[in-house]
Amino acid sequence: MARLTLQEKLALLSDAAKYDASCASSGTSKRHSADGKGLGSTEGSGICHAYAPDGRCISLLKILMTNFCIYDCAYCINRVSSNVARARFSVEEVVHLTTEFYRRNYIEGLFLSSGIIRSPDDTMADMVRIARELREVHHFRGYIHLKTIPDAAPELIEQAGLLADRLSMNIELPTDAGLKAYAPEKDADGIRQAMGDVRARKEELKTPTYRGRKAPKFAPAGQSTQLIVGADGASDRTILQSSTRLYGDYRLKRVYYSAFSPIPDSTAKLPLIKPPMVREHRLYQADWLMRFYGFDANEIAPDQGNGMLDLEVDPKLAWALANRHVFPVDVNRAGKDMLLRVPGFGTKSVGRILSARRSGALGWTDLRRLGAQVRKAQPFIVARDWRPGALTDAENLRARFAPPPEQLQLI
Amino acid sequence: MQVVTLPRLGTFDAWRDRARGLARAGVCDTAVTWQMEGDAVSLFGDTAPVSEPPLRDITVPKAFPALAKQLCASRAPGAFDLAYRLLVRLNDRPGLLSNRADPDVDRAEKIAKHIRRDMHKMKAFVRFREVTPQGANRRQFISWFEPDHRIEELIAPFFSRRFGDMDWIIVTPEVSTRFDGGTVSFEAVKTERMELSDETEELWRTYYANIFNPARLKVKAMQSEMPKKYWKNLPEAALIPGLIADAEARVHEMRKAAPTLPPLRAAKVLNRQNKDDN
Ligand code: SF4
Numbered sequence: 001m002a003r004l005t006l007q008e009k010l011a012l013l014s015d016a017a018k019y020d021a022s023c024a025s026s027g028t029s030k031r032h033s034a035d036g037k038g039l040g041s042t043e044g045s046g047i048c049h050a051y052a053p054d055g056r057c058i059s060l061l062k063i064l065m066t067n068f069c070i071y072d073c074a075y076c077i078n079r080v081s082s083n084v085a086r087a088r089f090s091v092e093e094v095v096h097l098t099t100e101f102y103r104r105n106y107i108e109g110l111f112l113s114s115g116i117i118r119s120p121d122d123t124m125a126d127m128v129r130i131a132r133e134l135r136e137v138h139h140f141r142g143y144i145h146l147k148t149i150p151d152a153a154p155e156l157i158e159q160a161g162l163l164a165d166r167l168s169m170n171i172e173l174p175t176d177a178g179l180k181a182y183a184p185e186k187d188a189d190g191i192r193q194a195m196g197d198v199r200a201r202k203e204e205l206k207t208p209t210y211r212g213r214k215a216p217k218f219a220p221a222g223q224s225t226q227l228i229v230g231a232d233g234a235s236d237r238t239i240l241q242s243s244t245r246l247y248g249d250y251r252l253k254r255v256y257y258s259a260f261s262p263i264p265d266s267t268a269k270l271p272l273i274k275p276p277m278v279r280e281h282r283l284y285q286a287d288w289l290m291r292f293y294g295f296d297a298n299e300i301a302p303d304q305g306n307g308m309l310d311l312e313v314d315p316k317l318a319w320a321l322a323n324r325h326v327f328p329v330d331v332n333r334a335g336k337d338m339l340l341r342v343p344g345f346g347t348k349s350v351g352r353i354l355s356a357r358r359s360g361a362l363g364w365t366d367l368r369r370l371g372a373q374v375r376k377a378q379p380f381i382v383a384r385d386w387r388p389g390a391l392t393d394a395e396n397l398r399a400r401f402a403p404p405p406e407q408l409q410l411i
Numbered sequence: 412m413q414v415v416t417l418p419r420l421g422t423f424d425a426w427r428d429r430a431r432g433l434a435r436a437g438v439c440d441t442a443v444t445w446q447m448e449g450d451a452v453s454l455f456g457d458t459a460p461v462s463e464p465p466l467r468d469i470t471v472p473k474a475f476p477a478l479a480k481q482l483c484a485s486r487a488p489g490a491f492d493l494a495y496r497l498l499v500r501l502n503d504r505p506g507l508l509s510n511r512a513d514p515d516v517d518r519a520e521k522i523a524k525h526i527r528r529d530m531h532k533m534k535a536f537v538r539f540r541e542v543t544p545q546g547a548n549r550r551q552f553i554s555w556f557e558p559d560h561r562i563e564e565l566i567a568p569f570f571s572r573r574f575g576d577m578d579w580i581i582v583t584p585e586v587s588t589r590f591d592g593g594t595v596s597f598e599a600v601k602t603e604r605m606e607l608s609d610e611t612e613e614l615w616r617t618y619y620a621n622i623f624n625p626a627r628l629k630v631k632a633m634q635s636e637m638p639k640k641y642w643k644n645l646p647e648a649a650l651i652p653g654l655i656a657d658a659e660a661r662v663h664e665m666r667k668a669a670p671t672l673p674p675l676r677a678a679k680v681l682n683r684q685n686k687d688d689n
Contacts, residue, residue, distance in 0.1 A: 011621050014621040018624050033576060034572045036593045038576055039574070048535060048636065050637065050645065050647055051633040051637040052623040052633065053628055053651055055631075061618065062622060070680050072681055080680050101614075101618075104538055104541075185684065358506075359509075359510040369517050
């Protein structure tokens with residue numbers, strides 16, 4: 001095999017990394033290099049330094065250390081049975097790309113994952129070396145996300161957690177059966193075990209020692225995972241329930257949803273039908289409602305029906321349409337929980353409503369000024385100068401919001 | 412009518428000093444106009460008396476100085492006047508700022524939001540090019556950027572915290588910010604746009620082209636976050652039209668390529684693992 005140039009490797013190994021949805025660089029501890037001795041800073045919220053034409057934020061250098069892999073996960077372009085061209089970065093190459101990109105203000109840091117070469121331990125050890133080199137030799141204080149390999153030895157994961165801001169392990173398939181069918185070498189219990197270990201280690205280090213010494217930070221930006229949507233038969237309800245467990249039991253920071261996307265050189269094992277992109281979008285909205293609006297999975301994707309989210313209207317509106325008996329809500333009286341459930345009110349506008357109404361009863365224009373989407377909220381609220389009357393219970397309310405049925409096409 | 416003229420650098424500090432004096436003297440907001448030096452809004456120069464006898468104490472809520480600082484960086488017409496009007500109004504209504512339904516507060520928050528967005532975009536889209544001369548002991552970088560507002564002094568601490576071990580200059584049409592051996596300095600000087608480039612840009616473009624998934628084209632989403640006005644400074648932006656144009660053909664290729672047979676190597680590797688497991 002001819003030796004690949006750095007640029008050729010970068011092309012292959014970034015192409016292989018794009019199926020990971022996460023590019024977040026937020027929520028880690030604050031660091032800086034104003035002392036002149038290092039490079040980089042982190043400031044709470046991450047920065048998108050570019051946007052690709054697929055609308056995704058580019059915040060990190062997201063690459064694979066190598067796309068050689070001894071596993072055979074059906075949905076993955078790097079599986080051993082794929083014919084994709086292979087490459088492998090050296091430690092120095094990854095360090096060079098990360099620091100040189102960073103110096104030019106292209107990125108917030110590195111998101112490194114890898115196919116599994118030789119063994120999970122060998123692979124994890126190489127990834128840890130890269131992170132260590134960045135931190136200890138180059139005094140790199142930017143963001144590092146390592147995709148850990150669940151089967152790797154706990155000591156390696158421990159070291160990874162001390163060097164990185166975030167650790168992640170992708171579950172990929174929302175059900176154990178799906179995992180068995182499509183990622184035969186992966187072990188659902190093993191992944192859960194490893195996530196549990198990370199959570200435990202993080203909490204352990206949070207409590208100061210009895211001498212009051214501060215423990216080193218362990219993955220301060222937390223851990224995350226990704227679920228592929230539409231590769232196995234899991235319903236949205238099943239997916240959201242498993243996210244609830246992930247947020248609850250393992251204290252994950254984020255669950256990412258990735259609509260199964262046709263990959264080059266796909267295997268015959270997978271369904272070739274692509275799930276609609278809007279499904280992924282609705283899942284993110286639902287996830288958001290669970291994390292910031294006090295909804296739970298069973299309310300958003302109820303038992304009745306097929307357990308799928310409404311693709312035409314967003315999940316909050318869908319819930320409001322199905323629960324009209326609790327509306328209209330009086331914006332000048334209602335508590336925060338209820339205001340958060342009004343379609344068209346975001347967490348920000350609810351905060352502003354709560355503080356502005358202390359200076360006097362709010363009317364229609366006030367709400368607009370406070371950033372609420374009043375047209376959407378209209379049927380669900382009462383304000384100083386507005387009552388929805390029969391609108392709340394109108395038969396055709398859903399039709400006002402749902403897009404008109406697609407026009408028939410002549411053939 | 413009194414006129415106060417503010418300097419291009421140190422704008423907020425100058426505004427604060429003058430505003431404090433005027434407010435103490437009880438000067439009503441309709442009796443003062445504020446302008447930036449060089450912007451000949453008023454034909455009269457600075458006419459407001461500089462020091463007024465301290466007639467009353469001025470106190471402001473904690474959130475006000477930060478808001479006023481953002482207003483003072485804005486090019487929006489009347490932003491300085493608005494800052495002063497709020498200062499005067501706060502005297503009778505200390506809780507004013509929490510009422511977003513008040514038109515002055517609303518306007519101020521909107522302006523502040525633009526400033527924050529402008530700063531955010533500058534943090535995101537500044538691109539450094541290396542210009543280290545032979546034998547220098549710190550690496551040197553330069554960047555050209557055109558912010559919408561006068562945010563150079565507000566943004567400098569961010570770049571100093573981030574790029575501590577290198578020297579850099581950020582040049583905007585009106586101000587050059589220099590970070591040299593750990594200290595920041597500003598110079599108000601008019602500069603024309605500079606064409607800059609650097610070898611590493613080729614690698615960055617390679618990355619940009621490959622991290623993009625042609626199966627998920629969303630041009631509108633990309634453009635709303637990365638408006639075209641920034642493109643001329645972004646080494647990667649030149650690729651965008653081509654990537655968009657080819658996307659459909661690439662997806663079509665992928666679909667057409669039927670599932671392939673695994674390479675021979677695969678069976679061997681998988682076999683070995685199964686043996687290990689047993
Ligand atoms: S282990 Fe990871 S890289 Fe390897 S085939 Fe499975 S998903 Fe792909």
